[in-house]
Amino acid sequence: MNNAAYFPGCSLKAEAGDYERSAAAVMEVLGQPLEELERWTCCGTVYSLTDDDLMHQLASVRNLIRAQECGADEIVTLCSMCFNTLKRSKVFIEQDSARLETVNAFMDEEQDYEGGVEVFHLLEILRDQVGFESIEGKVTRPLSGLRVAPYYGCTLLRPREIGIDEPDTPTILQDFIRALWATPVEFAFQAECCGTYQIVDSPEMVLEKSHRILNSAMRAGADVLVTSCPLCMHNLRLCYEELRSSLPEKRELSIIYLTQLAAIAFEVETGELPTSMAKLVEGLPTSMELVP
Amino acid sequence: MPSATKLEQFVGFRERVEMLSGENVFACYQCGMCTAGCSFADEMDVLPHQVIRQLQLNNWKVLECNAKWICASCLNCQTRCPKGVDLSKLMEAMRQIYLRQQMDNLELNKYSIDQIRCLPQIALVASFRKKTG
Amino acid sequence: MNTSSENTIRIYVMGSAYEVPRGLTIMSAMEHAGWRFTRGAGCRSGFCGACSTVYRQEGDYRLRFVLACQTEAEDGMYLVQLPFTPAPRVSYTLAELNPDENVLLQHYPEIARCVSCNTCTKACPQDIEVMDYIQAALRGDIAQTASLSFDCIQCGLCSMRCPADIKHYHMAQMARRIYGRYMSPVTAHLEERIAEIEKGVYEEEVEALVKMTRSELEEIYAARVVE
Numbered sequence: 001m002n003n004a005a006y007f008p009g010c011s012l013k014a015e016a017g018d019y020e021r022s023a024a025a026v027m028e029v030l031g032q033p034l035e036e037l038e039r040w041t042c043c044g045t046v047y048s049l050t051d052d053d054l055m056h057q058l059a060s061v062r063n064l065i066r067a068q069e070c071g072a073d074e075i076v077t078l079c080s081m082c083f084n085t086l087k088r089s090k091v092f093i094e095q096d097s098a099r100l101e102t103v104n105a106f107m108d109e110e111q112d113y114e115g116g117v118e119v120f121h122l123l124e125i126l127r128d129q130v131g132f133e134s135i136e137g138k139v140t141r142p143l144s145g146l147r148v149a150p151y152y153g154c155t156l157l158r159p160r161e162i163g164i165d166e167p168d169t170p171t172i173l174q175d176f177i178r179a180l181w182a183t184p185v186e187f188a189f190q191a192e193c194c195g196t197y198q199i200v201d202s203p204e205m206v207l208e209k210s211h212r213i214l215n216s217a218m219r220a221g222a223d224v225l226v227t228s229c230p231l232c233m234h235n236l237r238l239c240y241e242e243l244r245s246s247l248p249e250k251r252e253l254s255i256i257y258l259t260q261l262a263a264i265a266f267e268v269e270t271g272e273l274p275t276s277m278a279k280l281v282e283g284l285p286t287s288m289e290l291v292p
Numbered sequence: 293m294p295s296a297t298k299l300e301q302f303v304g305f306r307e308r309v310e311m312l313s314g315e316n317v318f319a320c321y322q323c324g325m326c327t328a329g330c331s332f333a334d335e336m337d338v339l340p341h342q343v344i345r346q347l348q349l350n351n352w353k354v355l356e357c358n359a360k361w362i363c364a365s366c367l368n369c370q371t372r373c374p375k376g377v378d379l380s381k382l383m384e385a386m387r388q389i390y391l392r393q394q395m396d397n398l399e400l401n402k403y404s405i406d407q408i409r410c411l412p413q414i415a416l417v418a419s420f421r422k423k424t425g
Numbered sequence: 426m427n428t429s430s431e432n433t434i435r436i437y438v439m440g441s442a443y444e445v446p447r448g449l450t451i452m453s454a455m456e457h458a459g460w461r462f463t464r465g466a467g468c469r470s471g472f473c474g475a476c477s478t479v480y481r482q483e484g485d486y487r488l489r490f491v492l493a494c495q496t497e498a499e500d501g502m503y504l505v506q507l508p509f510t511p512a513p514r515v516s517y518t519l520a521e522l523n524p525d526e527n528v529l530l531q532h533y534p535e536i537a538r539c540v541s542c543n544t545c546t547k548a549c550p551q552d553i554e555v556m557d558y559i560q561a562a563l564r565g566d567i568a569q570t571a572s573l574s575f576d577c578i579q580c581g582l583c584s585m586r587c588p589a590d591i592k593h594y595h596m597a598q599m600a601r602r603i604y605g606r607y608m609s610p611v612t613a614h615l616e617e618r619i620a621e622i623e624k625g626v627y628e629e630e631v632e633a634l635v636k637m638t639r640s641e642l643e644e645i646y647a648a649r650v651v652e
């Protein structure tokens with residue numbers, strides 16, 4: 001990795017602690033430990049879509065300045081929403097020197113943002129800097145036979161200009177899943193919206209959107225669904241809890257973060273997994289059994 | 293409730309929406325791809341392509357639609373539009389017109405401690421940004 | 426316009442000009458000019474946070490925020506007092522709280538509206554990194570919120586400036602209380618000392634003190650060992 005600073009975002013320090021722990025462990029195994037950005041602030045989670053609304057760009061730019069301060073030339077995020085917000089803000093602010101000047105003048109207590117700090121999602125680092133082959137090389141417990149649905153959601157892929165892969169036909173998650181020896185299970189709703197922040201005031205609507213996603217993944221035959229977004233995770237798990245009682249006894253879907261999947265394949269202990277996932281892991285051969 | 297009198301001052305509001313969003317509403321040729329791809333169209337009172345039609349007609353009444361609050365900026369419309377129109381920005385511009393007049397869509401005071409306990413920060417931050425000014 | 430003479434300066438209180446002696450605090454300068462503080466003054470030593478003051482100075486575009494009892498009046502200051510901040514506290518029973526990571530957010534959900542503009546920090550007369558403690562609170566870091574906000578005197582200036590309508594200082598006080606009740610390490614010394622007091626170990630000494638005359642007290646006070 002170049003000189004990269006890891007931007008956690010609020011969720012990773014709270015509800016999505018399992019995401020951070022597993023990502024840290026996995027990056028440790030891959031020899032590129034995550035180094036947390038100092039004094040980061042909440043990115044705002046949603047990018048402001050109005051042209052004159054510089055106030056809502058401040059949080060992102062302040063984080064870019066934090067990276068600049070510690071000599072980092074890139075920011076790496078785990079949360080898809082942080083990725084989207086930081087990257088879109090970066091593009092927006094660097095596109096037009098007048099905007100950058102205004103923001104710099106407003107934040108006169110900080111050094112000026114010079115531009116040029118890159119924003120990446122961890123998946124891009126894994127694909128482009130670590131390489132999926134190297135990941136495969138670290139697998140000690142191949143996930144053979146495990147059927148994993150790659151759930152992208154919105155913010156990793158759209159808009160096209162900043163997305164980490166082709167929005168209509170993404171392959172990055174499938175390739176990642178394959179590198180761990182599991183079987184990717186493509187499904188119709190893999191890049192549809194889970195309902196996102198509407199959970200705050202329209203939970204029924206969100207449950208309906210999430211339901212379609214889970215249904216579609218299960219019909220495609222998935223045992224596991226991986227995501228990279230703490231809000232998708234919240235909504236999908238909530239929906240799954242509601243759904244479970246109506247499922248046939250043996251039919252389960254484990255919803256986990258993509259780095260939890262890698263941690264299982266690397267056999268690093270990162271704590272709590274959903275019960276159904278723990279059961280699946282028990283069924284997998286361990287490295288000991290693989291030794292001839 | 294938003295007051296119509298406050299909104300009526302936007303008789304020439306198409307320009308304002310265009311300015312806020314940076315989009316040209318006349319680029320749209322009404323193919324309907326945006327609505328076809330929208331995950332939330334089934335919840336909207338005015339469909340995405342209809343919203344943009346009303347904007348073309350400079351009909352300020354479209355501001356009152358519920359669709360702008362339902363739209364979750366999923367950007368399916370933006371990636372699919374053959375004319376490169378970004379509807380999510382038009383929806384945001386309409387939300388902003390409301391929020392900048394202190395007409396919030398979310399009543400934060402009504403939430404109890406127990407309700408908030410069940411919501412992650414990420415959802416609260418996002419929804420406050422989209423629905424409170 | 427240079428209005429000062431060698432010994433006086435000109436200040437403006439709510440728009441009216443006053444000639445006052447150089448070298449006074451804003452509070453004393455205003456009193457010298459004939460204003461009487463019925464609100465907006467308390468300790469006069471920079472601890473109570475009652476004397477929040479907002480001013481602009483001729484030739485400076487910035488609005489500045491200080492404590493009237495701690496800041497020297499300068500020539501050309503346009504002053505206004507802010508004796509009260511409308512920011513009701515949320516009520517809770519400390520002993521019954523569930524101090525989980527989003528407990529601050531539950532009671533003060535508006536902290537999720539913070540846009541990281543840092544206006545609060547710029548307003549704080551105590552040089553507290555106010556934005557950073559709001560951000561720490563948002564991500565559930567109660568210990569960090571408590572420690573960053575430790576010097577807060579509840580003057581309310583941050584809350585008057587915040588575009589997100591956050592009630593910083595009440596939220597921070599809650600964080601410090603939760604920290605004190607649930608998180609700060611228990612000191613063994615304290616427990617021991619309480620036990621000693623309860624056993625009556627110090628009663629004799631206290632009795633002796635109570636019987637002393639004022640001059641005797643002054644004598645032993647002056648002779649005390651300062652650590």
Ligand code: SF4
Nearest residue numbers: 320321323324326373
């Ligand atoms: S997809 Fe584009 S051109 Fe077609 S109706 Fe929607 S906005 Fe108009």
Ligand code: SF4
Nearest residue numbers: 330363364366367369
């Ligand atoms: S951005 Fe809004 S209008 Fe466009 S597809 Fe998504 S929800 Fe529908």
Ligand code: SF4
Nearest residue numbers: 549577578580581583
């Ligand atoms: S944090 Fe706010 S209330 Fe506390 S001293 Fe600073 S400005 Fe005053």
Ligand code: SF4
Nearest residue numbers: 539540542543545587
């Ligand atoms: S003034 Fe308010 S919005 Fe701005 S940084 Fe402080 S708490 Fe956040």
Ligand code: FES
Nearest residue numbers: 467468469474494
């Ligand atoms: S009067 Fe108490 S801080 Fe100034």
